[in-house]
Amino acid sequence: MRIIVQKFGGTSVATQDKRLLAIEHIKDAVKDGYHVVVVVSAMGRKGDPYATDTLLGLLDSAEHCAKREKDLLMSCGEIISAVVFSSLLTEKGYDNCVLTGAQAGILTNDDHSNAQIITVTPDRILKELEEGKVVIVAGFQGAAGNGDITTLGRGGSDTTATALGVALNAEVVDIFTDVDGIMTADPRIVDDAKKLRTVTYAEICNLAYSGAKVIHPRSVEIAMQKNIPVRVRSTMSKDPGTLIISQAENDRMEPRSFKDQVLTGITQTANITQLKVDCAPTGGNQLKVFKAMADNQISVDFISVTPTGVAFTVSNEDVEKAVGVLLDLGFQPEVLSNCAKVSAVGAGIAGVPGVMATILEALTAEGIEVLQSADSHTTIWCLVREEDMVKAVRALHRKFKLHA
Numbered sequence: 001m002r003i004i005v006q007k008f009g010g011t012s013v014a015t016q017d018k019r020l021l022a023i024e025h026i027k028d029a030v031k032d033g034y035h036v037v038v039v040v041s042a043m044g045r046k047g048d049p050y051a052t053d054t055l056l057g058l059l060d061s062a063e064h065c066a067k068r069e070k071d072l073l074m075s076c077g078e079i080i081s082a083v084v085f086s087s088l089l090t091e092k093g094y095d096n097c098v099l100t101g102a103q104a105g106i107l108t109n110d111d112h113s114n115a116q117i118i119t120v121t122p123d124r125i126l127k128e129l130e131e132g133k134v135v136i137v138a139g140f141q142g143a144a145g146n147g148d149i150t151t152l153g154r155g156g157s158d159t160t161a162t163a164l165g166v167a168l169n170a171e172v173v174d175i176f177t178d179v180d181g182i183m184t185a186d187p188r189i190v191d192d193a194k195k196l197r198t199v200t201y202a203e204i205c206n207l208a209y210s211g212a213k214v215i216h217p218r219s220v221e222i223a224m225q226k227n228i229p230v231r232v233r234s235t236m237s238k239d240p241g242t243l244i245i246s247q248a249e250n251d252r253m254e255p256r257s258f259k260d261q262v263l264t265g266i267t268q269t270a271n272i273t274q275l276k277v278d279c280a281p282t283g284g285n286q287l288k289v290f291k292a293m294a295d296n297q298i299s300v301d302f303i304s305v306t307p308t309g310v311a312f313t314v315s316n317e318d319v320e321k322a323v324g325v326l327l328d329l330g331f332q333p334e335v336l337s338n339c340a341k342v343s344a345v346g347a348g349i350a351g352v353p354g355v356m357a358t359i360l361e362a363l364t365a366e367g368i369e370v371l372q373s374a375d376s377h378t379t380i381w382c383l384v385r386e387e388d389m390v391k392a393v394r395a396l397h398r399k400f401k402l403h404a
Contacts (some may be wrong), residue, residue, distance in 0.1 A: 001129060003170040006030050007039040009140065009159035010051060011178045012235040014044035014082050019088050021235050022071065025176065026094070026134060027097040028238070034171070035129040037164055039139045040085055041157040042077025047204075052077045052140075066123070067112035071141075071151045075100075079159070086136050090237050095222035096134040099124060101149075101160065104135075106142030108150045115150035117142060117159065120167035155216020162223040162230065173228055175215055176235040181242035182207070184354045184402040185266045189393050194402040196264065198243045198320070199248065202345050203264045206379045210343035220244060247347055261399045262355055263346035266393050270386055271316045272301070272341060274371060276334040277326060278309045285331075286310050292325050302372055302383055311372060313339065313383065339371065340389035342382050344396055350377040362399035368392050 007028065008022045020137050033182045046053035052074050059065050059073070089096045105121035128135045139157030144150050152159050158175060165173035182204065185193040199207075201224040208217035214232055223230050223244070233241030245253070279285035286305050293300050293314075298321060302313040314322045319335070326333045349355050356373075357382060363370060368391060372383040384392050397403065 001035045002033055003037065003129065003168045004034040004174060005037045005039060005161050005165045005173045006026075006176065007157055007174065008041065008085075008176045008235060009178070010041040010044050010048075010159065012129070012176050013040055013085060014048060016088070018235060019085060022082070022085070023089060023092055023094075025174070025233075025235070025373045026089070026383070027092075030094075030134075030383060035307050036134045037125060037129070037168065037170070038085070038136045039157055039161040039164065040078060040081045040136060041139050043081045043084070050077050050080045071112045071149050075138070075141045075153050077396050078140050082136045082138045089134060089136070090093060094134050095132060097128050097138055098136045099128075100138050101141035102143035102147070104164065106160065106163065108142040108144055108152070110144040110148065110150065112145070113146075114153035115144070116144060116146070117152070120163050122164065122167045123165070125168065155219060155262075158216040158219035159222065161374050162219040165228045165230075165280055166222055166226045169226070170228060173223060173230045174241075175219075175230060175272045177214060177232065178234065178236070179214060179232075180237065180239050181232050182212070182233045182244075183265070184267070185393055185397045186212075189268075189390050190397045191265075192398065192402075194403055196242045198245060198250050198253050199264060200247045200380050202247065203345055203347055204244050206343070206345045206376070207265055207267050210341065210345065210379065210381070211267040212265070214307065216242075250347075262348040262352055263344050263396075263402060264348075265345050265402065266396045266400075267343050267345065268389050268393050269341045269343075270389060272313045272339050272382060272383075273316055273319045274302070274311060274336040274339050275312050275319075275322060275326070276309065276311045277312065277331045279331075282309045283371075287332070288329055289326065292329055292369065293322065296321065296325050298322050302374060302381065304372060304374070313341070313372075336371065338386040339383055340383055340386040341394075342389060342392045342396065344380045344400070345378060347378055349375075349380065356380060358399060359396060362395045363392055366391050366395045 058338040108115035139160040181195040184194040205217040232242040300312045
């Protein structure tokens with residue numbers, strides 16, 4: 001069977017008109033000879049009747065609800081969405097069936113509210129597809145080994161879609177959203193940001209981890225295991241969107257040149273704080289700092305370790321807790337609030353001299369101070385003051401001619 005997985009996000013199934021647009025994409029896939037598996041998110045966003053955050057709002061106090069029971073509540077939004085979508089699809093003449101995550105064969109661990117998929121056994125899906133049905137799967141959920149319903153955390157429906165794509169050996173996974181694809185920068189910041197025709201798995205993972213919200217990086221990592229192509233598309237158009245593929249395939253489709261394609265995109269993350277701690281060169285104080293952060297469930301980023309100290313960032317919401325932990329250890333941390341991380345991402349960075357010099361040239365010309373930096377083979381991160389974030393993104397986008 002030629003199988004395609006199509007995932008429709010919350011905004012894509014929020015209203016009858018948008019659900020009808022989603023069904024047009026299913027019609028196109030059927031016409032092209034595909035057997036279609038549809039993954040749906042809960043309808044709409046916070047404030048809409050059956051959105052996940054709205055369902056959580058029914059609790060008098062979420063703190064007094066155990067994670068196991070909370071997962072039962074949160075899984076309802078996708079099930080409601082799937083049944084509503086099924087009814088409309090039936091009305092349009094398409095035989096279909098709805099499966100929960102568990103019925104679709106998604107087995108997870110028992111980490112409620114942030115479960116990890118262990119295996120997918122899609123026998124039931126394949127049986128329904130062989131009978132000519134469109135299979136609609138409730139996203140964001142699975143079941144632990146004891147049968148308890150679990151949810152997959154942020155971006156869970158994207159994860160459901162790519163995990164099913166891998167298990168079914170799908171030709172492609174379509175992630176339908178309210179944007180036309182992946183852009184070279186946030187279009188709310190950069191007016192002339194352009195849509196990328198293709199991007200590699202590694203590049204989109206780095207863009208997503210660095211602030212881009214179009215697709216969850218965990219879902220891309222799953223697709224990468226089996227080289228399943230992923231397309232990020234708009235529900236409201238027939239545009240092919242952005243194709244996410246391997247580096248080798250991307251190089252074949254989009255030959256790179258050093259001059260104009262060193263970078264693929266610029267992204268940003270605001271609301272972070274830099275912490276610096278002076279440490280004696282002996283005594284393992286660096287270890288004490290990071291072990292204490294881990295023990296207190298504080299996520300750290302932008303890590304720099306020297307023989308005499310450490311520097312790292314935490315989200316603004318974790319600052320008070322992190323500073324308290326450091327004070328308890330006897331450290332006097334230096335705190336710099338209102339920071340932002342600006343990330344320059346591109347497979348063309350690897351092994352190319354002068355990229356950091358060009359970044360600094362662009363930022364220096366705008367009077368932007370780089371507070372800290374780090375790099376990998378596909379990404380260079382710069383920590384700047386939050387008041388400089390927008391200016392920095394625009395300066396780098398312009399310097400590397402990403403609008404061209």
